[in-house]
Amino acid sequence: MTVVAITGGITMVVGATIALTQTDIKRVVAYSTVSQLGYMIMACGLGAYAAGMYHLLTHGAFKALLFLGCGSVIIALHHEQDMRRMGGLKDKIAGHLLDVRGGLARACRIPLTSGFFSKDNLLVSAWSAGPLGQCLTVLGLVTALMTAFYSFRLVFVTFWGPSHVDPHHADHVHEPSNTMTLPLIILAVLSIVTGYLGIPEFLGPTFETDAGGAAHEGGAAIGIMVVATGMGLLGIAGAYYVYVLNPALPDRFARRWQSLVSGLTE
Numbered sequence: 001m002t003v004v005a006i007t008g009g010i011t012m013v014v015g016a017t018i019a020l021t022q023t024d025i026k027r028v029v030a031y032s033t034v035s036q037l038g039y040m041i042m043a044c045g046l047g048a049y050a051a052g053m054y055h056l057l058t059h060g061a062f063k064a065l066l067f068l069g070c071g072s073v074i075i076a077l078h079h080e081q082d083m084r085r086m087g088g089l090k091d092k093i094a095g096h097l098l099d100v101r102g103g104l105a106r107a108c109r110i111p112l113t114s115g116f117f118s119k120d121n122l123l124v125s126a127w128s129a130g131p132l133g134q135c136l137t138v139l140g141l142v143t144a145l146m147t148a149f150y151s152f153r154l155v156f157v158t159f160w161g162p163s164h165v166d167p168h169h170a171d172h173v174h175e176p177s178n179t180m181t182l183p184l185i186i187l188a189v190l191s192i193v194t195g196y197l198g199i200p201e202f203l204g205p206t207f208e209t210d211a212g213g214a215a216h217e218g219g220a221a222i223g224i225m226v227v228a229t230g231m232g233l234l235g236i237a238g239a240y241y242v243y244v245l246n247p248a249l250p251d252r253f254a255r256r257w258q259s260l261v262s263g264l265t266e
Helices: 002-019 025-045 049-076 096-107 114-127 131-159 178-196 212-245 249-256 258-265
Strands: none
Touching (some): 025 114, 114 178, 131 212, 212 249
Protein backbone atom coordinates (compact mmCIF):
# COMPACT_ATOMS: atom_id res chain seq x y z
CA MET A 1 0.00 0.00 0.00
CA THR A 2 2.97 2.31 0.54
CA VAL A 3 3.99 1.68 -3.08
CA VAL A 4 0.44 2.46 -4.19
CA ALA A 5 0.39 5.72 -2.21
CA ILE A 6 3.77 6.88 -3.53
CA THR A 7 2.84 5.91 -7.10
CA GLY A 8 -0.34 7.97 -6.76
CA GLY A 9 1.66 10.93 -5.43
CA ILE A 10 4.12 10.77 -8.33
CA THR A 11 1.28 10.47 -10.86
CA MET A 12 -0.43 13.45 -9.25
CA VAL A 13 2.61 15.68 -9.77
CA VAL A 14 3.68 14.40 -13.19
CA GLY A 15 0.17 14.75 -14.63
CA ALA A 16 -0.02 18.34 -13.40
CA THR A 17 3.39 19.32 -14.82
CA ILE A 18 2.47 17.92 -18.24
CA ALA A 19 -0.88 19.77 -18.18
CA LEU A 20 1.05 23.02 -17.64
CA THR A 21 2.59 22.85 -21.12
CA GLN A 22 -0.13 21.39 -23.34
CA THR A 23 -1.58 23.55 -26.11
CA ASP A 24 -4.36 21.18 -27.20
CA ILE A 25 -7.38 22.19 -25.11
CA LYS A 26 -8.52 18.59 -24.63
CA ARG A 27 -5.05 17.40 -23.64
CA VAL A 28 -4.91 19.94 -20.81
CA VAL A 29 -8.09 18.43 -19.38
CA ALA A 30 -6.90 14.88 -20.09
CA TYR A 31 -3.63 15.27 -18.19
CA SER A 32 -5.55 17.00 -15.43
CA THR A 33 -7.56 13.80 -15.16
CA VAL A 34 -4.32 11.83 -14.81
CA SER A 35 -3.27 14.14 -11.99
CA GLN A 36 -6.61 13.87 -10.20
CA LEU A 37 -6.52 10.09 -10.46
CA GLY A 38 -3.14 10.31 -8.76
CA TYR A 39 -4.83 12.07 -5.82
CA MET A 40 -7.40 9.27 -5.59
CA ILE A 41 -4.85 6.45 -5.78
CA MET A 42 -2.66 8.21 -3.21
CA ALA A 43 -5.62 8.39 -0.81
CA CYS A 44 -6.48 4.71 -1.32
CA GLY A 45 -2.85 3.73 -0.76
CA LEU A 46 -2.99 5.54 2.58
CA GLY A 47 -6.20 3.72 3.53
CA ALA A 48 -8.50 6.69 2.93
CA TYR A 49 -10.78 4.76 0.60
CA ALA A 50 -13.90 6.83 1.28
CA ALA A 51 -12.02 10.07 0.57
CA GLY A 52 -10.63 8.67 -2.67
CA MET A 53 -14.03 7.46 -3.87
CA TYR A 54 -15.69 10.72 -2.81
CA HIS A 55 -13.23 12.68 -4.93
CA LEU A 56 -13.88 10.26 -7.80
CA LEU A 57 -17.59 11.14 -7.60
CA THR A 58 -17.16 14.92 -7.53
CA HIS A 59 -14.38 14.76 -10.11
CA GLY A 60 -16.71 12.89 -12.45
CA ALA A 61 -19.12 15.83 -12.40
CA PHE A 62 -16.76 18.74 -12.88
CA LYS A 63 -14.42 16.96 -15.27
CA ALA A 64 -17.32 15.88 -17.47
CA LEU A 65 -18.37 19.54 -17.48
CA LEU A 66 -14.88 20.59 -18.56
CA PHE A 67 -14.55 17.97 -21.29
CA LEU A 68 -17.95 18.78 -22.80
CA GLY A 69 -17.24 22.49 -22.38
CA CYS A 70 -14.06 22.05 -24.36
CA GLY A 71 -16.06 20.14 -26.95
CA SER A 72 -18.49 23.02 -27.32
CA VAL A 73 -15.57 25.41 -27.88
CA ILE A 74 -14.06 23.07 -30.48
CA ILE A 75 -17.38 22.88 -32.34
CA ALA A 76 -17.81 26.66 -32.18
CA LEU A 77 -14.36 27.07 -33.76
CA HIS A 78 -14.97 24.56 -36.53
CA HIS A 79 -13.00 21.73 -34.85
CA GLU A 80 -10.01 23.82 -33.79
CA GLN A 81 -8.32 22.39 -30.68
CA ASP A 82 -5.10 24.42 -30.45
CA MET A 83 -5.47 27.06 -27.71
CA ARG A 84 -2.88 29.21 -29.49
CA ARG A 85 -5.51 29.73 -32.19
CA MET A 86 -8.20 30.85 -29.80
CA GLY A 87 -8.57 33.87 -27.52
CA GLY A 88 -11.18 36.57 -27.08
CA LEU A 89 -14.07 34.10 -27.04
CA LYS A 90 -15.72 35.28 -23.82
CA ASP A 91 -17.70 37.87 -25.77
CA LYS A 92 -18.83 35.34 -28.37
CA ILE A 93 -19.56 32.19 -26.38
CA ALA A 94 -21.67 32.71 -23.26
CA GLY A 95 -20.99 29.09 -22.34
CA HIS A 96 -17.48 30.09 -21.27
CA LEU A 97 -18.98 30.74 -17.83
CA LEU A 98 -19.63 27.00 -17.54
CA ASP A 99 -15.97 26.28 -18.24
CA VAL A 100 -15.06 28.79 -15.54
CA ARG A 101 -17.52 26.99 -13.24
CA GLY A 102 -15.71 23.70 -13.89
CA GLY A 103 -12.33 25.37 -13.47
CA LEU A 104 -13.33 26.73 -10.08
CA ALA A 105 -14.55 23.32 -8.93
CA ARG A 106 -11.30 21.72 -10.02
CA ALA A 107 -8.85 24.45 -9.12
CA CYS A 108 -9.64 26.71 -6.25
CA ARG A 109 -11.88 24.63 -4.02
CA ILE A 110 -13.88 27.60 -2.82
CA PRO A 111 -17.29 27.17 -1.14
CA LEU A 112 -20.13 26.20 -3.46
CA THR A 113 -17.84 23.99 -5.55
CA SER A 114 -17.59 20.24 -5.18
CA GLY A 115 -13.80 20.29 -5.11
CA PHE A 116 -13.86 22.43 -1.96
CA PHE A 117 -15.09 19.45 0.02
CA SER A 118 -13.75 16.40 -1.79
CA LYS A 119 -10.12 17.33 -2.39
CA ASP A 120 -9.67 19.01 0.99
CA ASN A 121 -11.26 15.99 2.64
CA LEU A 122 -8.80 13.81 0.73
CA LEU A 123 -5.81 15.89 1.85
CA VAL A 124 -6.96 15.93 5.48
CA SER A 125 -7.39 12.15 5.39
CA ALA A 126 -3.89 11.81 3.93
CA TRP A 127 -2.44 14.06 6.64
CA SER A 128 -4.03 11.88 9.32
CA ALA A 129 -2.37 8.74 7.89
CA GLY A 130 1.04 9.39 9.44
CA PRO A 131 4.44 10.70 8.28
CA LEU A 132 4.15 9.38 4.72
CA GLY A 133 0.66 10.83 4.43
CA GLN A 134 1.89 14.20 5.68
CA CYS A 135 4.68 14.27 3.10
CA LEU A 136 2.22 13.39 0.35
CA THR A 137 -0.20 16.03 1.65
CA VAL A 138 2.46 18.70 1.17
CA LEU A 139 3.02 17.33 -2.33
CA GLY A 140 -0.74 17.48 -2.90
CA LEU A 141 -0.85 21.12 -1.83
CA VAL A 142 1.94 22.01 -4.28
CA THR A 143 0.03 20.14 -6.99
CA ALA A 144 -3.08 22.12 -6.06
CA LEU A 145 -1.16 25.28 -6.96
CA MET A 146 -0.27 23.82 -10.36
CA THR A 147 -3.86 22.64 -10.84
CA ALA A 148 -5.22 26.14 -10.34
CA PHE A 149 -2.56 27.58 -12.64
CA TYR A 150 -3.18 25.29 -15.62
CA SER A 151 -6.96 25.37 -15.12
CA PHE A 152 -7.08 29.12 -15.49
CA ARG A 153 -4.35 29.11 -18.09
CA LEU A 154 -6.92 27.27 -20.20
CA VAL A 155 -9.63 29.80 -19.33
CA PHE A 156 -7.50 32.90 -19.95
CA VAL A 157 -5.81 31.69 -23.15
CA THR A 158 -9.09 30.46 -24.63
CA PHE A 159 -11.54 33.14 -23.61
CA TRP A 160 -9.53 36.26 -22.74
CA GLY A 161 -6.99 38.43 -24.54
CA PRO A 162 -6.80 39.16 -28.25
CA SER A 163 -8.35 36.77 -30.73
CA HIS A 164 -6.06 34.39 -32.62
CA VAL A 165 -8.91 32.61 -34.35
CA ASP A 166 -8.40 31.72 -38.01
CA PRO A 167 -9.68 34.76 -39.97
CA HIS A 168 -11.66 32.43 -42.23
CA HIS A 169 -13.65 31.26 -39.21
CA ALA A 170 -13.63 34.38 -37.01
CA ASP A 171 -16.93 35.66 -38.37
CA HIS A 172 -18.60 32.27 -38.00
CA VAL A 173 -17.92 31.55 -34.32
CA HIS A 174 -21.25 30.54 -32.89
CA GLU A 175 -22.90 29.40 -29.69
CA PRO A 176 -23.34 25.63 -29.37
CA SER A 177 -26.83 24.25 -29.86
CA ASN A 178 -29.22 23.68 -26.96
CA THR A 179 -28.52 19.97 -27.34
CA MET A 180 -24.94 20.66 -26.27
CA THR A 181 -25.66 23.43 -23.77
CA LEU A 182 -28.29 21.64 -21.66
CA PRO A 183 -25.93 18.85 -20.49
CA LEU A 184 -23.39 21.53 -19.56
CA ILE A 185 -25.94 23.27 -17.36
CA ILE A 186 -26.88 19.97 -15.69
CA LEU A 187 -23.22 19.15 -15.03
CA ALA A 188 -22.61 22.66 -13.69
CA VAL A 189 -25.36 22.05 -11.13
CA LEU A 190 -23.94 18.63 -10.28
CA SER A 191 -20.51 20.16 -9.76
CA ILE A 192 -22.10 22.02 -6.86
CA VAL A 193 -24.54 19.43 -5.54
CA THR A 194 -22.08 16.51 -5.37
CA GLY A 195 -19.93 18.50 -2.97
CA TYR A 196 -22.70 18.44 -0.36
CA LEU A 197 -23.24 14.69 -0.47
CA GLY A 198 -20.42 14.10 1.97
CA ILE A 199 -19.48 17.23 3.91
CA PRO A 200 -16.32 16.27 5.84
CA GLU A 201 -16.94 15.54 9.49
CA PHE A 202 -14.14 17.90 10.51
CA LEU A 203 -16.57 20.71 9.61
CA GLY A 204 -19.16 19.18 11.92
CA PRO A 205 -19.12 17.55 15.36
CA THR A 206 -15.45 16.53 15.19
CA PHE A 207 -14.30 20.12 15.04
CA GLU A 208 -16.62 21.20 17.85
CA THR A 209 -15.70 18.48 20.32
CA ASP A 210 -13.53 19.16 23.35
CA ALA A 211 -11.60 15.93 22.97
CA GLY A 212 -7.92 16.73 22.59
CA GLY A 213 -7.24 14.45 19.62
CA ALA A 214 -10.35 15.46 17.73
CA ALA A 215 -9.71 19.15 18.37
CA HIS A 216 -6.16 18.75 17.10
CA GLU A 217 -7.43 16.96 14.00
CA GLY A 218 -10.00 19.68 13.45
CA GLY A 219 -7.34 22.38 13.77
CA ALA A 220 -5.08 20.64 11.26
CA ALA A 221 -8.03 20.16 8.92
CA ILE A 222 -8.93 23.85 8.96
CA GLY A 223 -5.26 24.71 8.40
CA ILE A 224 -5.08 22.42 5.36
CA MET A 225 -8.30 23.91 4.00
CA VAL A 226 -6.93 27.44 4.32
CA VAL A 227 -3.60 26.55 2.71
CA ALA A 228 -5.29 24.59 -0.12
CA THR A 229 -7.65 27.46 -0.88
CA GLY A 230 -4.71 29.88 -0.75
CA MET A 231 -2.79 27.70 -3.19
CA GLY A 232 -5.77 27.74 -5.53
CA LEU A 233 -6.12 31.51 -5.42
CA LEU A 234 -2.36 31.94 -5.85
CA GLY A 235 -2.43 29.69 -8.91
CA ILE A 236 -5.28 31.70 -10.43
CA ALA A 237 -3.46 34.96 -9.73
CA GLY A 238 -0.29 33.53 -11.30
CA ALA A 239 -2.15 32.45 -14.43
CA TYR A 240 -3.73 35.90 -14.69
CA TYR A 241 -0.35 37.60 -14.32
CA VAL A 242 1.31 35.39 -16.92
CA TYR A 243 -1.41 34.95 -19.54
CA VAL A 244 -3.38 38.18 -19.25
CA LEU A 245 -0.97 40.84 -17.98
CA ASN A 246 2.23 39.44 -19.55
CA PRO A 247 1.20 37.20 -22.46
CA ALA A 248 4.70 37.26 -23.98
CA LEU A 249 6.22 35.70 -20.86
CA PRO A 250 5.34 32.03 -21.64
CA ASP A 251 7.11 32.18 -25.01
CA ARG A 252 10.24 33.64 -23.42
CA PHE A 253 10.21 30.91 -20.80
CA ALA A 254 9.68 28.21 -23.45
CA ARG A 255 12.66 29.46 -25.46
CA ARG A 256 14.88 29.54 -22.40
CA TRP A 257 13.85 26.06 -21.17
CA GLN A 258 13.16 24.55 -24.59
CA SER A 259 14.25 20.99 -23.82
CA LEU A 260 12.22 20.82 -20.60
CA VAL A 261 9.07 22.26 -22.16
CA SER A 262 9.42 20.04 -25.24
CA GLY A 263 9.75 16.96 -23.07
CA LEU A 264 6.60 17.78 -21.11
CA THR A 265 4.67 18.73 -24.23
CA GLU A 266 5.53 15.54 -26.07
